[in-house]
Amino acid sequence: MSQNAAVSEPIVPENANEHCPGPESEMAGKADNCEGCPNKKICESAPKGPDPDLGEISEKLKHVRHKILVLSGKGGVGKSTFAAQLSFILSDDETKNVGLLDVDITGPSIPTVTGCADMIVHETASGWTPVYVRDNLAVMSIGFLLESSDKAVIWRGPRKNGMIKQFLKDVDWADLGDEETGAQGLDYLIVDTPPGTTDEHLSIATYLRESGIDGAVLITTPQEVALQDVRKEIDFCRKAKINIIGLVENMATFICPHCEHSNPIFKPTTGGAAALCSELNIPFLGSLPLDPRIGKSCDYGVPFVESHPESPAAQAYLEIVKEIQNRL
Amino acid sequence: MAGSTNFPGLEKVKHIVLVLSGKGGVGKSSVSVQLAVALKELGNKVGILDLDLCGPSIPRMLGVEKSKIHQASSGWVPVYITPDRNFSVMSIGFLLPDKNSSVVWRGPKKSAMIKQFLTDVYWGDLDYLIIDTPPGTSDEHLSVVENLQALKLDGAILVTTPQAVSLVDVRKELNFCHEVKLPVLGLVENMSGYVCTNCKECTNIFSSGGGKKLAEEFKLNFFGSVPIDPSLVEQLDISATGCDEFERYSKFIQQYKSSALYEIFTNFSISLQNSLN
Structure with a gap:
């Protein structure tokens, strides 16, 4: 077990007294x-x-090369869609092993968007075996542990934190592809989060502090109401010392399938994500159009880039993923 | 259980309605704002309490993001949107030093803040208090229900978008309402279609009809389908610079009244009024 579990500076609440010793x-x-x-x-x-569990988490995740968080302040901007498509695209390379962890405890969407909503997770001696969507893509979500998708998970913070810790400690990612390719563990672990800056985010940041997070990809839509929440997420990343890989603008324009006219549905009244990036000095990873076929792909749980490779949205996805890989 | 004396600021509030949705970004806040506006225009005194502590959107949408809260002997005075003081708002956004600062709080602190919002805000006479919530079924939702259930909580309005992913989450929210014994007043389907500004062809960006089907399946009151209207997004988005907050509202309402959404929400409000009275 490592001796320096709490080396990085603690996150001090804003309204704390001066010389706060740190909540931890x-x-x-x-x-x-x-x-x-x-x-x-x-x-x-x-x-x-x-x-003491931090050491155990590090041990479990030591064969994970890159850990990427997908964050956004606002809900419904496309975190899960992006996390799923990112995982699909990364796992298109058959030599790479990808894990996708859904820490949205009260509203897990990953099972639906990856097309494995009916799966259940099995427990083995070495922990939980994730659901394999592809040979080299494993998914874990609380959705796999619920008896029915109608069932609500009505939990306060501490229970959610416990669940997240268990996900990190007990999911057996290392199993992925190690016999044939000789590759041990994961090349990428993508973590999809719920909206906001609260328990789930603090927990994942704390639990992964020791084993290291490569960074966070922030998702937003172009309108100011969403950008305002991204500012809060950026502030959170800075406070929690999480590297920001960059910002992706989702649902940028809607191309009418009938006349190909481009409609800005969520109009960037304040310059959109690009303006925010240059103001706050963070990398802009690109824009994704609002294509109804993306939503459809998610409803059916199929990889969008595979089913519509010729679409501009698919091209945009591929470019953004390449940009992310370059920055790792 | 808590008696009304624990919430002096809510004593003169006739109806309290929660706006819930399992999924984020389906339009809870914009539905809350439009519902409040429609109720206000029908002659009611309304208030909005924004319980989304990590991502408050209401102040921006109503053009009052620069406003601050005043402390009076009776409690926190909410921000008034109209000069007649018949439309008031409370949000954590008014308490933050600037728009870049985040509220990184775990559950217990959020619960404490919500309790304070419920006990310390002096709403005065209100016909309707609309409570906007963050997505999910966690601390904020439990806190508000636990605190208000003994007092008066008329029920919840659920907001969804038509696609499968969103409907899965609404089922969870229904299950939540059932578990905490919160009556469901009805369901609104938001973003149910988009009319191209060029060819006037309606595209169902997030599919369609899902909300209505769900309402039928669970025998819920269906308040209607709300189409995507980019001009509303823009109106709720533009900064209030250059005019005072009251002016902003009168400009907003002028434009809003000419949109198709106004009629939808007026009908929605009338049906809500009827079901509550």
């Missing part, structure tokens, strides 16, 4: 500076010290 430190909630802090009670009751 031994003194959290007990230090003199904690008197009067609105977070005192929460810090006091939280478990102290480096989490």
Whole structure:
């Protein structure tokens, strides 16, 4: 077990007192500076010290070469769609092994968009065996653990965190393709997240701190209401010390299938994602058009680039994925 | 259980309605805003409480993102959208130092903030308080339901888009309402079609009819299908620079009244009023 589990700086809440010892430190909630802090009670009751499970997670994920988070502040901008298509495209290269982990606990979409909604996950001696969508693409989601897709997962933060930890600790990714190709473990682990900047995001950042995250791909739509939430996500990445691989603008324009006229449905009233990228100095990875066939592919769980290779959206996807690979 | 004395600011609020959806980005906030606007134009006093702490959208949509909250002896005074003070809003957006700052909070802190919103905001006389929520079935939803159930919570309006992925999440939200014994007032299908500005041909970008089918399957009141209207996206998006907040609303309502959406939401509001009274 590693001795430096908590080397990086802790995330200090904004309204914390000056000289906050950090919510994860031994003194959290007990230090003199904690008197009067609105977070005192929460810090006091939280478990102290480096989490012993972190070492176990690192051990489990040591054969994962690249870990990429897919984040967005706003919901419904296409995180799961992008995460799924990214995984499909990466696994088109048969020499690469890809894992896709869905940490959206209360609204898992990955099973549907990867076409394995009816699958269940098996437990073996070495942990949970993920669902294989392709020989070299394994998927894990809470959706595989529910008896019925109608069932709601009504959990508060701590239970969601426990589940995420278990996903990282107990899913047996290493199984992928190791006999034939000799390749051990995963080349890429893509983590799809729920919208926002809360428990799931903090947990994944904390649990993967030791084993290292390559970075986050942020997704947005062009209108200001969505961009505002991306600003918050960027702020989160900076606070949590997660490298930002870049920003993808989704649903940029809609090409009418009848007359090919280009319609900006979510009009970029403030310059869209490109303007935000240059303002906040983060890489712009590209724009994806709003093509109804993408949504359809997701409903049926088929790889969009494979089913419509000639479409401009497919080309845009391939370019963005190449850009991401270049930046790793 | 909590009595009404625990929520003095809500004492004079007649109806409280939650806007929920399992999936994000289906238009909860824009439905909340349009519902509130339509109810207001029907002569009601309305308020919107934005419980999306990590991604508050309501202030921007109503052009009041630069407003701040004032503290009065009776509690936090919400931000007024119209000069007659019949339309008020509360959101965490008003409490943040600037638009780049994020709220990175775990569950317990979010729950505490929501409790504070419910206890400390002085809404005054309201016919309807619309509560906009973040996506999912987690801390925020449990907190608001637990706090308000003993008091008065008329029920929830579910918002969905027509595609399968979104409907899966709405089923979960229905299951949530059932588990916490929250009545479902009805279902709205948003983004159900887009009329090309060039050829006037309607394309079902996110498929169609899914919401209605779901409503039939679960015997829910179906409030209707709302088409995609890029001009609404734009209106909710443009910054309020150069005019004061009241002016922004009168401009907005002028334009909005001429759109097809206004009629849809007016009918929706009337049917909601009838079901609650």
